[in-house]
Amino acid sequence: MTQALLRxxxxxxxxxxxxxxxxxxxxxxxxxxxxxxYVVSTYYEIQSLLHDPRISSDxxxxxxxxxxxxxxxxxxxxxxxxxxFLKLDPPDHDRLRRMTNRPFxxxxxxxRVHDMREELGxxxxxxxxxxxxxxxxxxxxxxxxFAYPFPVTVxxxxxxxxxxxxxxxxVWAETLAASLDPDPDADPTQHGKGAMDxxxxxxxxxxxxxxxxxxxxxxxxxxxLATADGPDGAMTTMEALSTxxxxxxxxxxxxxxxxxxxxxxxxxHPDVLQRLREDPGLSVPIVEELLRYEPPVQLLPxxxxxxxxxxAGVTIPKGASLWxxxxxxxxxxxxxxxxxxxxxxxxxxxxxxLGSGIHSCFGAPLARQEAQLALSELARRLENPRLLEDPPQxxxxxxxxxxxxxxxxxxxxxxxxx
Amino acid sequence: MTGxxxxxxxLERLKREGRIVVVGASLAGLRAAETMREKGFAGSLTMIGDxxxxxxxxxxxxxxxxxxxxxADHTALPRRRAIDADWRLxxxxxxxxxxxxxVRLGNGDEVEYDRLLIATGVRARPWPNAEEGALKGVxxxxxxxxxxxxxxxxxxxxxxxxxxxxxxxxSEIASxxxxxxxxxxxxxxxxxxxxxxxxxxIGEVAAEMHREHGVDLRTGVMVTxxxxxxxxxxxxxxxxDGSTVEADVVVVGLGAQRNTEWLAGSGLGxxxxxxxxxxxCRAFDIRGIVTDDIYVAxxxxxxxxxxxxxxFLSLEHWGNAVAQADTAAHNMLSESADRRPHLWVPAxxxxxxxxxxxxxxxxxxxxxxxxxxxxxxxxxxxxVYGYQGRVxxxxxxxxxxxxxxxxxxxxxxxxxxxxxxTVDRRPEGHKPLPADxxxxxxxxxxxxxxxxxxxxxxxxxxxxxxxx
Ligand SMILES: Cc1cc2nc3c(=O)[nH]c(=O)nc-3n(C[C@H](O)[C@H](O)[C@H](O)COP(=O)(O)OP(=O)(O)OC[C@H]3O[C@@H](n4cnc5c(N)ncnc54)[C@H](O)[C@@H]3O)c2cc1C
Numbered sequence: 001m002t003q004a005l006l007r008x009x010x011x012x013x014x015x016x017x018x019x020x021x022x023x024x025x026x027x028x029x030x031x032x033x034x035x036x037x038y039v040v041s042t043y044y045e046i047q048s049l050l051h052d053p054r055i056s057s058d059x060x061x062x063x064x065x066x067x068x069x070x071x072x073x074x075x076x077x078x079x080x081x082x083x084x085f086l087k088l089d090p091p092d093h094d095r096l097r098r099m100t101n102r103p104f105x106x107x108x109x110x111x112r113v114h115d116m117r118e119e120l121g122x123x124x125x126x127x128x129x130x131x132x133x134x135x136x137x138x139x140x141x142x143x144x145x146f147a148y149p150f151p152v153t154v155x156x157x158x159x160x161x162x163x164x165x166x167x168x169x170x171v172w173a174e175t176l177a178a179s180l181d182p183d184p185d186a187d188p189t190q191h192g193k194g195a196m197d198x199x200x201x202x203x204x205x206x207x208x209x210x211x212x213x214x215x216x217x218x219x220x221x222x223x224x225l226a227t228a229d230g231p232d233g234a235m236t237t238m239e240a241l242s243t244x245x246x247x248x249x250x251x252x253x254x255x256x257x258x259x260x261x262x263x264x265x266x267x268x269h270p271d272v273l274q275r276l277r278e279d280p281g282l283s284v285p286i287v288e289e290l291l292r293y294e295p296p297v298q299l300l301p302x303x304x305x306x307x308x309x310x311x312a313g314v315t316i317p318k319g320a321s322l323w324x325x326x327x328x329x330x331x332x333x334x335x336x337x338x339x340x341x342x343x344x345x346x347x348x349x350x351x352x353x354l355g356s357g358i359h360s361c362f363g364a365p366l367a368r369q370e371a372q373l374a375l376s377e378l379a380r381r382l383e384n385p386r387l388l389e390d391p392p393q394x395x396x397x398x399x400x401x402x403x404x405x406x407x408x409x410x411x412x413x414x415x416x417x418x
Numbered sequence: 419m420t421g422x423x424x425x426x427x428x429l430e431r432l433k434r435e436g437r438i439v440v441v442g443a444s445l446a447g448l449r450a451a452e453t454m455r456e457k458g459f460a461g462s463l464t465m466i467g468d469x470x471x472x473x474x475x476x477x478x479x480x481x482x483x484x485x486x487x488x489x490a491d492h493t494a495l496p497r498r499r500a501i502d503a504d505w506r507l508x509x510x511x512x513x514x515x516x517x518x519x520x521v522r523l524g525n526g527d528e529v530e531y532d533r534l535l536i537a538t539g540v541r542a543r544p545w546p547n548a549e550e551g552a553l554k555g556v557x558x559x560x561x562x563x564x565x566x567x568x569x570x571x572x573x574x575x576x577x578x579x580x581x582x583x584x585x586x587x588x589s590e591i592a593s594x595x596x597x598x599x600x601x602x603x604x605x606x607x608x609x610x611x612x613x614x615x616x617x618x619x620i621g622e623v624a625a626e627m628h629r630e631h632g633v634d635l636r637t638g639v640m641v642t643x644x645x646x647x648x649x650x651x652x653x654x655x656x657x658x659d660g661s662t663v664e665a666d667v668v669v670v671g672l673g674a675q676r677n678t679e680w681l682a683g684s685g686l687g688x689x690x691x692x693x694x695x696x697x698x699c700r701a702f703d704i705r706g707i708v709t710d711d712i713y714v715a716x717x718x719x720x721x722x723x724x725x726x727x728x729x730f731l732s733l734e735h736w737g738n739a740v741a742q743a744d745t746a747a748h749n750m751l752s753e754s755a756d757r758r759p760h761l762w763v764p765a766x767x768x769x770x771x772x773x774x775x776x777x778x779x780x781x782x783x784x785x786x787x788x789x790x791x792x793x794x795x796x797x798x799x800x801x802v803y804g805y806q807g808r809v810x811x812x813x814x815x816x817x818x819x820x821x822x823x824x825x826x827x828x829x830x831x832x833x834x835x836x837x838x839x840t841v842d843r844r845p846e847g848h849k850p851l852p853a854d855x856x857x858x859x860x861x862x863x864x865x866x867x868x869x870x871x872x873x874x875x876x877x878x879x880x881x882x883x884x885x886x
Contacts, residue, residue, distance in 0.1 A: 051822040053791055053840035090842035307838035358819045
């Protein structure tokens with residue numbers, strides 16, 4: 001069957017600038033061809049589907065054969081990790097997310113993210129100092145030297161995963177992230193197998209850590225997930241494993257892109273970069289606008305209909321696969337004035353960059369804080385930064401979209417603030 | 419811009435140098451004032467409020483403030499912009515001369531207006547026996563001062579608190595008491611807490627919540643009298659079932675009365691049920707004729723809602739006050755063709771016993787209820803209310819992220835019971851139950867919503883004049 005649409009979204013040629021394609025897509029809120037997914041591209045339709053209880057996130061409802069690295073289909077049960085809450089519906093989703101939230105955010109842990117501020121600031125300063133000491137300011141790769149190591153270190157510390165193991169799970173994380181990328185041409189068995197192996201290995205690695213934390217709990221989240229016993233009871237070992245795997249991977253693969261997309265956008269808008277340099281407080285609206293303008297998660301390819309649903313005059317049949325193109329909704333002119341303009345002064349910015357509804361980004365408060373700190377410090381300390389390649393080289397992934405490298409040059413690096 | 423060609427420029431003049439008076443300097447009044455300035459109103463703006471404070475927020479008073487987590491005088495409403503107003507605080511408006519376009523103040527002053535916005539809200543219904551109500555330790559909860567007083571009384575560690583009335587405010591107070599470790603008795607005339615607002619099925623869930631948190635909940639009883647000690651401090655309450663409860667703090671949560679007495683004799687259609695206005699927030703006079711210079715917004719307003727059969731709704735909801743204020747302000751400064759209706763879908767939230775409760779639509783119109791997601795027993799669910807085969811309202815307990823979906827169902831008059839499958843549908847969600855609201859002909863204490871069925875075309879529309 002033809003799946004031209006799907007191909008086009010996946011097509012690497014559109015990676016550097018997928019927005020013209022999205023604009024084309026938005027001519028109809030819902031597109032569908034062949035036996036491919038129903039693709040929804042307009043803001044209000046996406047927004048309402050994210051709040052629609054007739055839509056399932058449970059991969060087991062997908063009749064499609066697509067592999068699913070973060071939650072395998074029922075037949076795999078027992079041989080690999082159970083689905084993380086990202087791939088579950090209520091009530092299981094609610095229970096696991098709630099239990100994960102207990103050691104992370106309000107109401108039980110209202111200060112966790114805020115209290116990391118100083119630590120995050122230290123990491124940012126350290127990484128920028130590191131760039132300075134390499135001495136080569138003619139070519140700095142902002143991804144490898146900054147945007148990747150920063151959030152990865154943060155998620156390791158938060159979870160209590162030893163940072164020296166990072167090279168090992170980096171490989172697994174990459175494999176899993178890549179397998180999120182729906183590729184119609186890939187051999188499904190091969191594609192799925194690699195992801196499954198990576199998932200298994202990651203699971204075994206985490207199982208060892210969790211075992212150890214059960215005996216010697218610290219105040220990291222792994223310990224808390226492993227030992228918590230609140231009103232919802234305790235997580236099973238398998239649940240704790242898939243939850244920590246989810247956090248680890250999400251912590252790896254999203255904030256990196258937010259920061260990189262952010263610097264790229266700022267370098268393309270030197271006036272805004274200059275304003276941020278003078279006023280770090282501007283990082284708050286800048287990050288919100290970035291989440292609209294260049295969201296790190298471009299689309300959600302894992303939703304299924306539980307009933308026939310009418311969306312903008314199209315009946316999507318029960319059991320269909322739905323793709324919600326968040327990044328397209330974010331540029332919908334019916335919702336945002338001048339949507340293709342990067343404008344941190346925008347009012348009323350309720351973007352889809354972090355999703356919406358019960359699956360809205362779990363790590364949002366942390367991601368926001370990381371990106372705000374990173375961008376304002378880079379803006380303040382890099383002297384006369386400029387892009388060496390525009391567009392830069394992108395990663396393959398159409399879902400988690402971002403540059404693989406972001407080569408820049410600058411004249412110097414200012415010292416840390418006293 | 420739109421006005422120029424069409425009118426004699428009166429609107430432009432109003433915007434440039436007109437006089438706008440807002441009576442009621444709280445949520446609705448402030449938001450309306452901000453919108454008027456936003457829309458370029460450059461004339462004089464007078465804000466009249468009988469409380470001595472600048473606008474503050476009430477919802478925290480029964481929540482964070484009672485827990486001691488927030489201080490009552492730190493609940494000032496955030497300003498969306500400067501409004502450059504002449505503030506007359508601590509002075510009530512005492513009369514209105516509609517033909518001379520003048521508001522009389524308690525200190526004898528008079529203020530002239532070209533446009534008037536009335537946003538005087540409601541006040542707590544006091545204990546019916548004034549002498550008993552004046553005993554030390556007896557509280558109502560509406561104002562910042564009430565909140566501060568009650569919080570101090572709770573901080574002093576009373577042996578028992580009695581809450582009379584288990585509506586939203588009463589339930590929130592009971593919840594705060596328990597969280598502070600205080601013994602609390604709740605007396606409710608109805609069969610369960612929240613029945614007036616959400617019906618008996620949900621009321622049962624609320625009752626369980628009270629009991630599980632150690633509230634001594636007494637339903638189906640009335641408090642017949644309060645008793646003081648010789649020093650004039652409350653010490654006990656007598657119940658209709660013959661029992662007595664000893665309590666040193668009593669909170670009267672019997673709902674609210676509209677602040678309309680000051681309009682008695684003015685000719686405006688203002689009475690105990692509020693001030694009737696059209697969907698554009700323009701007040702009716704007692705003849706049922708709409709005024710063109712007097713607008714109403716917030717808790718004190720009653721306005722017809724197209725989505726609910728043009729019934730006049732009066733809503734004591736924070737979100738309604740904001741939305742209606744916005745509409746009123748817009749319309750006050752618009753030509754008639756540019757005016758907008760107040761089409762806000764009623765929405766309400768509460769938090770009690772650690773549970774986040776939200777509703778949309780008009781639950782008391784519902785005759786049936788269906789739990790579409792989650793479970794009543796787990797106290798985590800979404801339920802929809804049905805009225806004549808359509809979805810008329812929805813309520814969620816700890817499940818509010820789905821609410822926009824149900825709001826859309828209400829807006830599009832979707833069929834009831836919902837014919838589709840949803841995530842988290844349980845066996846109990848397969849058949850609708852009677853929603854079980856109390857008989858509306860029997861007065862209950864302070865329902866959050868009062869409905870009365872006048873259609874706009876109904877010539878027999880009558881208003882009970884305000885009693886002095
Ligand atoms: C304790 C408490 C908890 C609440 N919790 C919630 C909640 O969780 N969710 C929710 O949706 N809503 C809640 N509400 C309701 C919400 O606060 C009201 O809907 C909102 O305050 C209405 O605003 P308003 O401006 O119309 O009226 P008000 O806030 O009542 O303001 C009217 C003002 O006018 C003044 N006034 C009256 N008469 C005169 C006069 N003659 N001259 C001058 N001034 C006068 C009054 O003193 C008052 O300051 C709560 C209310 C209370 C009291």
